[in-house]
Amino acid sequence: MIEALNLHRQYGDFVAVHGMTFSVQEGEILGILGPNGAGKTTTLRMLTGFLPPSEGRVTLDGEDLFHGSKPAAVRRNIGYLPENVALYPEMRVEEYLTYRARLEELPRGIARQSIAETLQSCLLGSVRRQLIGTLSKGYRQRVGLAAAILHRPRVLVLDEPTVGLDPKQIIAIRELIRELGRRSTLILSTHILPEVELLCDRVLIIDRGTLIDQGTPADLRRRWMAGREVRVVLEGAAPDAESALTQVPGVSSVRPSPAVAGGWVVECEDGTDPRADIFRQVVARGWVLVELAEQQASLEEVFVRLTTQDRAVGEVLTEGEA
Amino acid sequence: MNGILATFRRELHGYFVSPMAYVVLAAFLLINGWVFTLILGELSGPQGPPLGSPMQLLFSNVFLYLLIFPGVCIVITMRLLSAERRSGTIEVLMTSPITELQVVLGKYCAALAFYTFLWVPTLLYAVILQSYDAVDWGPVAAGYLGLLGIGAFFLAVGTFASSLTRSQIVAAVTALAAYFFLLLLPTLMEPSVIDPGGRAVLEHLNLWNHLSEMSRGIVDTRHLVYYLTGTVFFLFLSARVLAANKWR
Numbered sequence: 001m002i003e004a005l006n007l008h009r010q011y012g013d014f015v016a017v018h019g020m021t022f023s024v025q026e027g028e029i030l031g032i033l034g035p036n037g038a039g040k041t042t043t044l045r046m047l048t049g050f051l052p053p054s055e056g057r058v059t060l061d062g063e064d065l066f067h068g069s070k071p072a073a074v075r076r077n078i079g080y081l082p083e084n085v086a087l088y089p090e091m092r093v094e095e096y097l098t099y100r101a102r103l104e105e106l107p108r109g110i111a112r113q114s115i116a117e118t119l120q121s122c123l124l125g126s127v128r129r130q131l132i133g134t135l136s137k138g139y140r141q142r143v144g145l146a147a148a149i150l151h152r153p154r155v156l157v158l159d160e161p162t163v164g165l166d167p168k169q170i171i172a173i174r175e176l177i178r179e180l181g182r183r184s185t186l187i188l189s190t191h192i193l194p195e196v197e198l199l200c201d202r203v204l205i206i207d208r209g210t211l212i213d214q215g216t217p218a219d220l221r222r223r224w225m226a227g228r229e230v231r232v233v234l235e236g237a238a239p240d241a242e243s244a245l246t247q248v249p250g251v252s253s254v255r256p257s258p259a260v261a262g263g264w265v266v267e268c269e270d271g272t273d274p275r276a277d278i279f280r281q282v283v284a285r286g287w288v289l290v291e292l293a294e295q296q297a298s299l300e301e302v303f304v305r306l307t308t309q310d311r312a313v314g315e316v317l318t319e320g321e322a
Numbered sequence: 323m324n325g326i327l328a329t330f331r332r333e334l335h336g337y338f339v340s341p342m343a344y345v346v347l348a349a350f351l352l353i354n355g356w357v358f359t360l361i362l363g364e365l366s367g368p369q370g371p372p373l374g375s376p377m378q379l380l381f382s383n384v385f386l387y388l389l390i391f392p393g394v395c396i397v398i399t400m401r402l403l404s405a406e407r408r409s410g411t412i413e414v415l416m417t418s419p420i421t422e423l424q425v426v427l428g429k430y431c432a433a434l435a436f437y438t439f440l441w442v443p444t445l446l447y448a449v450i451l452q453s454y455d456a457v458d459w460g461p462v463a464a465g466y467l468g469l470l471g472i473g474a475f476f477l478a479v480g481t482f483a484s485s486l487t488r489s490q491i492v493a494a495v496t497a498l499a500a501y502f503f504l505l506l507l508p509t510l511m512e513p514s515v516i517d518p519g520g521r522a523v524l525e526h527l528n529l530w531n532h533l534s535e536m537s538r539g540i541v542d543t544r545h546l547v548y549y550l551t552g553t554v555f556f557l558f559l560s561a562r563v564l565a566a567n568k569w570r
Binding site: 045048049050051052072073075076078080082084086087088090091095099100102103104105147 | 324325327328329331332335336339340409410411413414415416417418419420421568569
């Protein structure tokens with residue numbers, strides 16, 4: 001439904017986004033992942049019609065967002081929560097939502113109904129008469145979100161929706177986002193990886209203004225973390241464990257796990273699952289097996305590998321996880 | 323249209339929930355009241371030739387030009403667009419189905435409404451005068467028309483200054499420079515222009531003359547056209563600046 005074609009964006013001499021092409025399908029939840037300064041916000045601003053790309057174009061259902069015949073009308077399909085949720089501190093929550101409904105040109109009756117529903121779904125009922133300036137960051141984020149969904153946009157764009165919130169608020173916002181994801185197409189940017197794994201159907205990984213890779217979280221894991229890893233923990237000291245485990249068919253290498261005493265990280269050859277054989281080997285030797293588990297490579301590791309030039313850093317992090 | 327109305331209402335609401343509106347209103351009435359008493363004192367004094375009616379003097383005194391017009395118009399307009407850019411709320415406006423021109427018009431109309439509101443209490447002066455002597459309401463109405471015209475023009479200039487920057491202070495100083503340019507340049511240039519055509523142009527651009535003429539009941543449509551074109555020009559320019567800001 002949204003097509004971004006060869007997007008470039010420059011600020012003076014600085015190139016923030018460079019040759020990005022991707023599309024967003026109706027109904028999916030798309031995550032845009034990248035370190036700080038990678039160009040996430042710039043990309044999203046181009047998708048919302050706020051920032052015209054220096055080159056390339058964005059279309060929504062074939063209508064150009066900037067050079068089309070009615071760009072303002074196309075924007076009606078989009079709801080946007082900017083990174084720094086900017087509100088008018090002197091307005092009350094309900095007043096602000098009324099104002100936003102008027103900006104979106106909602107008919108009065110529909111606006112009233114929509115505001116009531118949104119106040120409820122965003123859990124803002126208790127503060128509806130409160131001045132926005134007196135609200136906590138979490139509430140303000142929710143007011144921003146409420147304002148973005150008032151007009152039932154087909155596409156909802158959220159720029160780092162959970163940044164700066166405390167853990168409880170993060171959970172609440174995530175639940176809300178998941179709920180919204182059922183109703184509309186959702187594009188969200190973040191640098192928090194578990195969030196992406198939790199929420200997104202598909203992920204774009206960007207770094208220094210370019211698109212490095214895209215796919216489902218599982219795809220990315222498979223593509224970038226070759227071979228699975230199995231963690232084996234044995235009770236007591238087993239001096240020749242390393243050589244014994246290496247002999248198991250399908251095992252490519254064995255190294256001690258830094259996290260647990262008596263633990264080993266077994267790297268497997270592609271397409272094999274040597275867990276049963278490892279178990280038999282351990283039993284045959286008379287050792288006691290405390291733990292035998294497949295280690296899921298987290299998206300975090302994929303991300304670090306993709307966006308870190310220095311491989312050593314990536315490996316340190318991977319070890320730390322183990 | 324709805325978009326204009328939405329920004330208009332929000333902006334007007336913004337004026338009246340901030341202390342600014344009340345401070346401006348109080349200062350405005352204080353200065354005008356003081357000037358009005360000065361005028362009455364001067365007129366009831368013993369000296370010779372008549373200076374004009376009290377309302378006429380109120381509409382064409384030096385305080386009006388050097389203090390009230392610049393001061394009030396700057397305070398009303400300086401944050402109009404610059405504050406939106408600084409706080410980031412501009413992002414919401416620009417991603418709503420509303421055009422730059424609608425944003426500018428909505429905000430400008432709110433500024434103009436507030437400006438008009440400031441002048442309403444001064445009608446009391448005329449009512450007070452009426453109780454002593456018959457007031458000729460024609461020239462009074464013409465005077466108010468002039469105030470509205472020049473105000474509309476200056477507010478448009480201020481709106482434009484506010485669109486140029488994120489900083490209210492920079493907007494205020496820019497507007498101040500523009501006002502003095504508009505108010506004083508024709509007078510300052512007059513001695514150096516010999517060509518009669520040029521002098522006539524300067525004469526028409528000289529805002530000082532406009533109000534004293536109007537408050538005597540002479541409504542020159544050329545003046546009104548001057549304010550109107552100036553207003554339209556600067557509002558259009560503001561909308562273009564808002565649109566252009568996206569590209570930087």
